[in-house]
Amino acid sequence: MNAIIFYRLANYLYRKKIPLLPVLFKYLIFFVFNSVVPYSVVIGRNSKFAYGAIGVVIHSRTVIGDNVIIGQNVTIGRQLDPRGVPSIGNDVYISAGSRILGDIKVGNNVIIGANSVVIKDVPDNSIVAGVPAKIIRTIDRSIYDLFENIY
Template sequence: MNAITIYRIANFLYRKNIPILPLVLKYFVFLIFNSVVPYTCQIGKKSKFAYGGIGVVLHGQSIIGDKVIIGQNVTVGRQLDPKGVPSIGNNVYISAGSRILGGINIGSNVIIGANSVVINDVPDNCIVAGVPAKVIRSVDQDIYELLKNIY
Protein backbone atom coordinates (compact mmCIF):
# COMPACT_ATOMS: atom_id res chain seq x y z
CA MET A 1 0.00 0.00 0.00
CA ASN A 2 1.18 3.48 -0.88
CA ALA A 3 -0.09 6.93 0.12
CA ILE A 4 -0.62 7.82 -3.55
CA THR A 5 -3.12 4.99 -3.94
CA ILE A 6 -5.20 6.26 -1.05
CA TYR A 7 -4.86 9.84 -2.38
CA ARG A 8 -6.19 8.72 -5.78
CA ILE A 9 -9.25 7.11 -4.18
CA ALA A 10 -9.90 10.21 -2.04
CA ASN A 11 -9.42 12.52 -5.05
CA PHE A 12 -11.85 10.44 -7.12
CA LEU A 13 -14.46 10.63 -4.36
CA TYR A 14 -13.85 14.39 -4.01
CA ARG A 15 -14.34 14.96 -7.75
CA LYS A 16 -17.61 12.96 -7.57
CA ASN A 17 -18.81 15.25 -4.72
CA ILE A 18 -19.00 12.41 -2.22
CA PRO A 19 -18.75 14.00 1.24
CA ILE A 20 -16.74 12.94 4.31
CA LEU A 21 -14.96 9.90 2.83
CA PRO A 22 -12.15 11.96 1.20
CA LEU A 23 -11.47 13.61 4.55
CA VAL A 24 -11.43 10.25 6.34
CA LEU A 25 -8.92 8.92 3.78
CA LYS A 26 -6.75 12.05 4.18
CA TYR A 27 -6.52 11.44 7.92
CA PHE A 28 -5.87 7.75 7.31
CA VAL A 29 -2.85 8.71 5.17
CA PHE A 30 -1.68 10.98 7.98
CA LEU A 31 -1.98 8.22 10.59
CA ILE A 32 -0.31 5.50 8.54
CA PHE A 33 2.35 7.43 6.60
CA ASN A 34 2.73 10.59 8.73
CA SER A 35 2.04 12.54 5.52
CA VAL A 36 -0.31 15.33 4.53
CA VAL A 37 -1.59 14.60 1.03
CA PRO A 38 -4.80 16.59 0.53
CA TYR A 39 -7.36 15.16 -1.86
CA THR A 40 -7.70 18.65 -3.40
CA CYS A 41 -4.19 18.81 -4.88
CA GLN A 42 -3.60 17.65 -8.45
CA ILE A 43 -1.15 14.79 -8.98
CA GLY A 44 -0.60 13.52 -12.53
CA LYS A 45 -0.62 10.04 -13.96
CA LYS A 46 2.20 7.62 -13.18
CA SER A 47 3.44 9.85 -10.35
CA LYS A 48 4.41 8.09 -7.17
CA PHE A 49 5.88 8.47 -3.71
CA ALA A 50 9.16 6.80 -2.85
CA TYR A 51 9.09 4.67 0.31
CA GLY A 52 5.31 4.82 0.47
CA GLY A 53 5.23 8.58 0.94
CA ILE A 54 6.57 8.81 4.47
CA GLY A 55 6.67 12.39 5.76
CA VAL A 56 5.45 14.05 2.54
CA VAL A 57 3.61 17.35 2.95
CA LEU A 58 1.75 18.79 -0.05
CA HIS A 59 -0.23 22.01 -0.21
CA GLY A 60 -3.88 21.47 -1.11
CA GLN A 61 -3.62 23.64 -4.23
CA SER A 62 -0.31 22.31 -5.54
CA ILE A 63 -0.15 20.98 -9.08
CA ILE A 64 2.13 18.03 -9.78
CA GLY A 65 2.63 16.69 -13.31
CA ASP A 66 2.94 13.20 -14.76
CA LYS A 67 5.75 10.75 -13.90
CA VAL A 68 6.91 12.67 -10.84
CA ILE A 69 8.67 10.76 -8.08
CA ILE A 70 8.47 12.39 -4.67
CA GLY A 71 10.97 11.19 -2.07
CA GLN A 72 10.42 10.90 1.65
CA ASN A 73 10.14 14.02 3.84
CA VAL A 74 9.46 16.34 0.90
CA THR A 75 7.46 19.55 1.38
CA VAL A 76 5.63 21.27 -1.48
CA GLY A 77 3.98 24.38 -0.11
CA ARG A 78 3.77 28.11 0.05
CA GLN A 79 5.92 30.72 1.66
CA LEU A 80 4.40 33.54 3.70
CA ASP A 81 2.53 34.83 0.62
CA PRO A 82 -0.88 33.11 0.66
CA LYS A 83 -1.13 33.19 -3.15
CA GLY A 84 2.07 31.36 -4.02
CA VAL A 85 1.73 27.61 -4.55
CA PRO A 86 4.27 25.57 -6.55
CA SER A 87 3.52 23.98 -9.89
CA ILE A 88 5.66 21.00 -10.88
CA GLY A 89 6.08 19.80 -14.48
CA ASN A 90 6.36 16.29 -15.90
CA ASN A 91 9.26 13.82 -15.47
CA VAL A 92 10.56 15.30 -12.24
CA TYR A 93 12.47 13.50 -9.48
CA ILE A 94 12.26 15.26 -6.11
CA SER A 95 14.90 13.79 -3.81
CA ALA A 96 14.51 13.14 -0.10
CA GLY A 97 14.15 16.09 2.24
CA SER A 98 13.63 18.71 -0.47
CA ARG A 99 11.49 21.79 0.07
CA ILE A 100 9.70 23.49 -2.82
CA LEU A 101 8.23 26.74 -1.60
CA GLY A 102 6.28 29.66 -3.03
CA GLY A 103 4.54 30.48 -6.28
CA ILE A 104 7.19 28.95 -8.49
CA ASN A 105 7.23 26.70 -11.54
CA ILE A 106 9.40 23.61 -11.77
CA GLY A 107 10.04 22.68 -15.40
CA SER A 108 9.86 19.23 -16.95
CA ASN A 109 12.68 16.67 -16.96
CA VAL A 110 14.24 18.01 -13.75
CA ILE A 111 16.09 16.41 -10.84
CA ILE A 112 15.96 18.20 -7.49
CA GLY A 113 18.83 17.17 -5.23
CA ALA A 114 18.42 15.87 -1.69
CA ASN A 115 17.68 18.46 1.00
CA SER A 116 17.47 21.29 -1.54
CA VAL A 117 15.36 24.36 -0.86
CA VAL A 118 13.78 25.53 -4.12
CA ILE A 119 12.42 29.08 -3.95
CA ASN A 120 12.96 30.21 -7.57
CA ASP A 121 11.66 28.94 -10.90
CA VAL A 122 13.52 25.96 -12.35
CA PRO A 123 13.89 25.65 -16.15
CA ASP A 124 13.33 22.44 -18.11
CA ASN A 125 16.06 19.81 -18.52
CA CYS A 126 18.32 20.48 -15.57
CA ILE A 127 19.53 19.32 -12.17
CA VAL A 128 19.24 21.68 -9.20
CA ALA A 129 20.68 21.37 -5.71
CA GLY A 130 21.63 23.44 -2.70
CA VAL A 131 20.17 25.98 -0.31
CA PRO A 132 18.79 27.91 -2.09
CA ALA A 133 18.72 25.55 -5.07
CA LYS A 134 20.71 26.51 -8.16
CA VAL A 135 21.13 24.84 -11.52
CA ILE A 136 24.22 22.66 -11.28
CA ARG A 137 23.92 20.84 -14.59
CA SER A 138 21.86 20.77 -17.76
CA VAL A 139 20.67 17.45 -19.15
CA ASP A 140 19.92 16.57 -22.75
CA GLN A 141 18.32 13.18 -22.12
CA ASP A 142 15.42 11.77 -20.14
CA ILE A 143 16.24 11.99 -16.41
CA TYR A 144 15.08 8.44 -15.84
CA GLU A 145 17.98 7.25 -18.01
CA LEU A 146 20.33 9.03 -15.59
CA LEU A 147 18.59 7.55 -12.55
CA LYS A 148 19.05 3.95 -13.74
CA ASN A 149 15.78 2.11 -13.39
CA ILE A 150 14.35 4.16 -10.55
CA TYR A 151 10.93 4.36 -12.18
Protein backbone atom coordinates in the same frame (compact mmCIF):
# COMPACT_ATOMS: atom_id res chain seq x y z
CA MET B 1 1.71 -0.04 0.42
CA ASN B 2 1.90 3.49 -0.95
CA ALA B 3 -0.03 6.65 -0.06
CA ILE B 4 -0.68 7.34 -3.75
CA ILE B 5 -3.37 4.62 -3.76
CA PHE B 6 -5.25 6.27 -0.90
CA TYR B 7 -4.77 9.71 -2.46
CA ARG B 8 -6.18 8.52 -5.81
CA LEU B 9 -9.27 7.09 -4.08
CA ALA B 10 -9.79 10.27 -2.04
CA ASN B 11 -9.28 12.50 -5.10
CA TYR B 12 -11.76 10.45 -7.14
CA LEU B 13 -14.37 10.72 -4.39
CA TYR B 14 -13.66 14.46 -4.02
CA ARG B 15 -14.14 15.06 -7.77
CA LYS B 16 -17.42 13.11 -7.63
CA LYS B 17 -18.52 15.36 -4.73
CA ILE B 18 -18.97 12.45 -2.32
CA PRO B 19 -18.84 13.91 1.20
CA LEU B 20 -16.84 12.69 4.21
CA LEU B 21 -14.96 9.79 2.58
CA PRO B 22 -12.17 11.97 1.09
CA VAL B 23 -11.55 13.43 4.54
CA LEU B 24 -11.32 9.95 6.04
CA PHE B 25 -8.72 8.94 3.43
CA LYS B 26 -6.76 12.13 4.14
CA TYR B 27 -6.59 11.20 7.84
CA LEU B 28 -5.73 7.60 6.98
CA ILE B 29 -2.75 8.86 4.97
CA PHE B 30 -1.73 11.01 7.93
CA PHE B 31 -1.94 8.20 10.48
CA VAL B 32 -0.32 5.48 8.36
CA PHE B 33 2.38 7.49 6.56
CA ASN B 34 2.74 10.59 8.78
CA SER B 35 2.06 12.64 5.66
CA VAL B 36 -0.32 15.38 4.56
CA VAL B 37 -1.54 14.73 1.02
CA PRO B 38 -4.87 16.55 0.60
CA TYR B 39 -7.47 15.09 -1.73
CA SER B 40 -7.68 18.43 -3.58
CA VAL B 41 -4.08 18.25 -4.83
CA VAL B 42 -3.73 17.47 -8.54
CA ILE B 43 -1.20 14.67 -9.08
CA GLY B 44 -0.68 13.44 -12.65
CA ARG B 45 -0.57 9.96 -14.14
CA ASN B 46 2.19 7.54 -13.15
CA SER B 47 3.40 9.82 -10.37
CA LYS B 48 4.32 8.14 -7.12
CA PHE B 49 5.84 8.53 -3.71
CA ALA B 50 9.13 6.90 -2.79
CA TYR B 51 9.02 4.84 0.41
CA GLY B 52 5.25 5.13 0.57
CA ALA B 53 5.29 8.90 1.23
CA ILE B 54 6.80 8.97 4.70
CA GLY B 55 6.78 12.54 6.03
CA VAL B 56 5.55 14.21 2.82
CA VAL B 57 3.63 17.49 3.13
CA ILE B 58 1.86 18.95 0.08
CA HIS B 59 -0.20 22.16 -0.07
CA SER B 60 -3.83 21.60 -1.03
CA ARG B 61 -3.64 23.78 -4.19
CA THR B 62 -0.46 22.26 -5.61
CA VAL B 63 -0.43 20.89 -9.16
CA ILE B 64 1.97 18.02 -9.87
CA GLY B 65 2.53 16.65 -13.38
CA ASP B 66 2.89 13.16 -14.82
CA ASN B 67 5.74 10.73 -14.04
CA VAL B 68 6.88 12.57 -10.90
CA ILE B 69 8.64 10.74 -8.08
CA ILE B 70 8.45 12.40 -4.67
CA GLY B 71 10.95 11.26 -2.06
CA GLN B 72 10.40 10.97 1.68
CA ASN B 73 10.23 14.06 3.93
CA VAL B 74 9.51 16.40 1.01
CA THR B 75 7.55 19.62 1.55
CA ILE B 76 5.74 21.33 -1.33
CA GLY B 77 3.96 24.45 -0.13
CA ARG B 78 3.72 28.18 0.10
CA GLN B 79 5.90 30.77 1.74
CA LEU B 80 4.41 33.60 3.78
CA ASP B 81 2.59 34.92 0.70
CA PRO B 82 -0.82 33.18 0.79
CA ARG B 83 -1.40 33.44 -2.97
CA GLY B 84 1.33 31.31 -4.44
CA VAL B 85 1.93 27.59 -4.35
CA PRO B 86 4.36 25.57 -6.47
CA SER B 87 3.53 23.95 -9.78
CA ILE B 88 5.55 20.87 -10.70
CA GLY B 89 6.03 19.81 -14.34
CA ASN B 90 6.26 16.34 -15.89
CA ASP B 91 9.13 13.88 -15.45
CA VAL B 92 10.48 15.35 -12.22
CA TYR B 93 12.43 13.55 -9.51
CA ILE B 94 12.20 15.27 -6.11
CA SER B 95 14.85 13.82 -3.81
CA ALA B 96 14.50 13.16 -0.09
CA GLY B 97 14.19 16.11 2.25
CA SER B 98 13.66 18.72 -0.47
CA ARG B 99 11.54 21.82 0.09
CA ILE B 100 9.75 23.52 -2.80
CA LEU B 101 8.26 26.77 -1.56
CA GLY B 102 6.32 29.70 -2.96
CA ASP B 103 4.72 30.72 -6.22
CA ILE B 104 7.23 28.95 -8.46
CA LYS B 105 7.21 26.63 -11.42
CA VAL B 106 9.40 23.56 -11.70
CA GLY B 107 9.84 22.68 -15.37
CA ASN B 108 9.77 19.33 -17.13
CA ASN B 109 12.59 16.77 -16.96
CA VAL B 110 14.10 18.10 -13.72
CA ILE B 111 16.00 16.52 -10.83
CA ILE B 112 15.88 18.26 -7.45
CA GLY B 113 18.77 17.18 -5.22
CA ALA B 114 18.40 15.88 -1.68
CA ASN B 115 17.69 18.47 1.01
CA SER B 116 17.47 21.30 -1.54
CA VAL B 117 15.38 24.39 -0.87
CA VAL B 118 13.79 25.54 -4.12
CA ILE B 119 12.45 29.11 -3.95
CA LYS B 120 12.90 30.21 -7.59
CA ASP B 121 11.61 28.85 -10.89
CA VAL B 122 13.47 25.86 -12.28
CA PRO B 123 13.77 25.65 -16.10
CA ASP B 124 13.23 22.48 -18.12
CA ASN B 125 16.04 19.92 -18.39
CA SER B 126 17.86 20.97 -15.23
CA ILE B 127 19.41 19.45 -12.14
CA VAL B 128 19.25 21.72 -9.10
CA ALA B 129 20.72 21.34 -5.62
CA GLY B 130 21.66 23.37 -2.58
CA VAL B 131 20.23 25.87 -0.14
CA PRO B 132 18.91 27.86 -1.89
CA ALA B 133 18.79 25.55 -4.92
CA LYS B 134 20.84 26.50 -7.96
CA ILE B 135 21.22 24.89 -11.35
CA ILE B 136 24.22 22.61 -11.18
CA ARG B 137 23.78 20.98 -14.57
CA THR B 138 21.58 20.97 -17.65
CA ILE B 139 20.72 17.72 -19.35
CA ASP B 140 19.75 16.81 -22.89
CA ARG B 141 18.04 13.47 -22.30
CA SER B 142 15.31 12.07 -20.07
CA ILE B 143 16.10 12.05 -16.37
CA TYR B 144 14.93 8.45 -16.25
CA ASP B 145 17.80 7.50 -18.57
CA LEU B 146 20.16 8.67 -15.82
CA PHE B 147 18.62 6.33 -13.21
CA GLU B 148 18.66 2.56 -13.29
CA ASN B 149 15.48 0.69 -12.37
CA ILE B 150 13.81 3.71 -10.82
CA TYR B 151 10.54 3.67 -12.72
